Amino acid sequence: MAEANSSPLPIEQRRPLSPHVQIYRWSATMAMSILHRVTGVALYAGTLLLTVYLVTAAGGGVAFAQVSRFFGSALGQVILFGYTFALMLHVCGGLRHAVWEAARGFDPVSRNLLAWSSLIGAVVLTALVWAGAAML
Numbered sequence: 001m002a003e004a005n006s007s008p009l010p011i012e013q014r015r016p017l018s019p020h021v022q023i024y025r026w027s028a029t030m031a032m033s034i035l036h037r038v039t040g041v042a043l044y045a046g047t048l049l050l051t052v053y054l055v056t057a058a059g060g061g062v063a064f065a066q067v068s069r070f071f072g073s074a075l076g077q078v079i080l081f082g083y084t085f086a087l088m089l090h091v092c093g094g095l096r097h098a099v100w101e102a103a104r105g106f107d108p109v110s111r112n113l114l115a116w117s118s119l120i121g122a123v124v125l126t127a128l129v130w131a132g133a134a135m136l
């Protein structure tokens, strides 16, 4: 990692360094941006699990019974709930980015509103998915 003082150049010729994340005051936009990346990474793991489920479902037999038992267990349900929330938060974050792609929502009030809307939207969508699943 680059050290702030390692450059042989005089200070006025050095390129500016980006401040560390701890320098900034936390904002909803910043938190949701970080969560967007975190949920994106979590989706890789969740999608791998979904693939395992679908492949074993196609094969049937003992493997599918074991995988179904795992997803039906308390740990499996917690993982599935986390995967659902990560997906919904990431999708809502994607929609927030779509608004920005349309060159809208950059002022502080809209930015804040979009950040909170995506969090609330993700909570509502996750609740709807699980309520729907419970009714099956």
Ligand code: HEM
Pocket: 033, 036, 037, 039, 040, 041, 043, 044, 047, 090, 091, 092, 093, 094, 095, 097
């Ligand atoms: C399983 C599916 C998905 C996976 C594994 C995934 C993964 C990721 C990851 C790891 C990032 C962070 C990239 C980075 O910061 O360098 C990311 C960013 C992003 N994702 Fe996803 N994603 C998925 C689905 C989606 C969906 C459905 C949407 C749209 C509704 C979406 C929209 C975006 C956008 C707009 C960004 C860029 C955010 C930014 O520029 O800060 N993604 N995704």
